[in-house]
Amino acid sequence: MGEKMAANRCGGTVFLFILIMLSTFVIAHSQDSTSNNGQHVSAVKTRQKPQETAEERTWEAIDVGENSPDKQESSAPVSEVPTAGPRWKDDFQEELVVRPLHSGDIYATFQFRTLWETDFMKGNKVSHYRLFPKSxxxxxxxxxxxxxxxxxxxxxxxxxxxxxxxxxSPPGAEIWVWFQDWVTDVDGTWTELTNVLSGIFCASLNFIDSTNSVQPSASFKPLGIGNATDHRFLRYATLPREIVCTENLTPWKKLLPCGSNAGIAVLLNSEKLFHSSFHSQAVHIRPVCQDTHCKAMSWELRQTLNVVFDLHNSGQGKREWSLFKMFSRTLTEACPLASSSKVYVDVSDSAEGDKFELNPPTPLLSQEVVLGDRRTFAVYDLTQQSTFSTARSLNLLIRWKSNEAGQMLRPLLHAERYVAGFGLQTGEIHTLMYNNHPYRSFPVLLLESVPWYFRLYVQTLTITSKGKTNSPSYIHYEPSKDRVRPHLLEMLVQLPPNSVTEVTVQFERALLKWTEYTPEPNHGFYIGSSVVSSLVPSIVTVDPNATQERPLFSSFFPSKEESSFFVRIYTEPLLVNLPTPDFSMPYNVICLTCTVVAVGYGSLYNLLTRTFQIEEPSPGLAKRIANVIRKMRGVPPL
Known part of the structure; x- marks a missing residue:
């Protein structure tokens, strides 16, 4: 018994010793693994720390200027540390140009330019947007x-x-798009794009289809870099009846980096902008070169807004304008995200101050060549504190010294259009192009896009200049197909000096189906504006280098020749009546038919389904009393 107890104690001791050894081994292993994990975590942190520093330096490189020493110091380590995605480098500029007109009206142009050094077409998925709108x-x-x-x-x-x-820009809505040359289904992509843009800008662009879009062959060349010349990847369409209102201005302002809360955009008061003679807002996106050698590409978003305030409609009664009278607001600061924020006032017509007075005065003057004419501008830099007064507000005041309207130099190129003829079957479209240059002739490219229900007779096309026939050097015509596509007519015409060139073509009005008429058919149907493009001779020398720093309003159409400048003008849209049936007749027929059915069928139905019963007249009072008495006596009633 004692031996068994000793054996049990020895076995328990051995078991306990083995258990202690196992626990010690497990604890040591766990400590080793913990120390290894700690070293791994510290190593990870050590490797991640330069990456975080690189990201922070990348953001610093975005925020500071290009030539600052901070950026040079921070950009060096960034190139050594590989990053997961591309670096985003963008820039935003804003400016306002005010031009007093000879008639006493005022012309104001807003331009906001966002430049982004990235490429959407290299397969890189761009997920971060700083200044460029994500939509x-x-x-x-x-x-x-x-x-x-x-x-x-x-x-x-x-x-x-x-x-x-x-x-x-033409009246209504205009859109033209160049697609990349690898797009296979251009028509399907065009339809989807217009539907998406309709939601972004709250416009009726979703009504654009094949019946009102064309493929110009020469009129709309790319404004950005590249040699895209295949017009199969170009689409152009207009909606001349589109009405622009606040619903279109609000999403346009939301595309700006500062919105309408800071900078020049605070002047975009819809109540004032739409109470004007002319209002146009536009969005232009194109690829541009980053430097003079054009080794890299950037994307440029240019938002423009043009407005003309009429002297008489404003109700002022005197020739005096100010920012507060035009927009009911003044400028207090520049957009914090803008690298340049300037206000230009055209003082070319009153360089000596003999026609109007500008307050507050500024010593900064700039001379720029705009549309072939050298103009002088007073410059107000909103990024400088000295631009604002002690009240921290800038309210430009333009006061004319006389009430007489000045004489304006006639534009070298002008065009207009009208419809002639009588009746509702045939008519003629007359397009007049004026060359007001005294001794230079130049060619113009005319584009006509006519809906299919106005059937053009191209054999009746006539071009006359100074009473003589003028033959076009280039003509491109695509006939229409009913309910499929419109007419497209492009021609290159030489305009003689100091002349009026008239282009005439006859058309026939088609009879539409009753479901194809608009809700207001007697108002008429619109024909979009004609587009006239030309290189107009200039009297001043233009610097062809478009990469240098210059105002935004003078750099959108770069000039390739020093002796000419590019001009694109639009004629007024045409309102033409079509043969319209009397839509009150169906209403009368429906009413007459319903009346006949109600009277005739109702009477017949009542006659067939009604049951007739003979009802005896009720007895008199004496007879009823007698029958009661007879009933009480057990005698049959009378």
């Missing part, structure tokens, strides 16, 4: 857009009274 960036990437140009205009630009605009 437009996704559109460019998804639909393989090379260039995108949209304008929404209310009113008509009066060229003979106001001169040439900085960025022309």
């Amino acid at each position: 437009l960036g996704q559109v460019i990437s998804k639909f393989s857009v090379r260039e995108l140009h949209i304008s929404l205009t209310q009113g008509y630009w009066r060229t003979m009274q106001w001169g040439q605009p900085y960025l022309p």
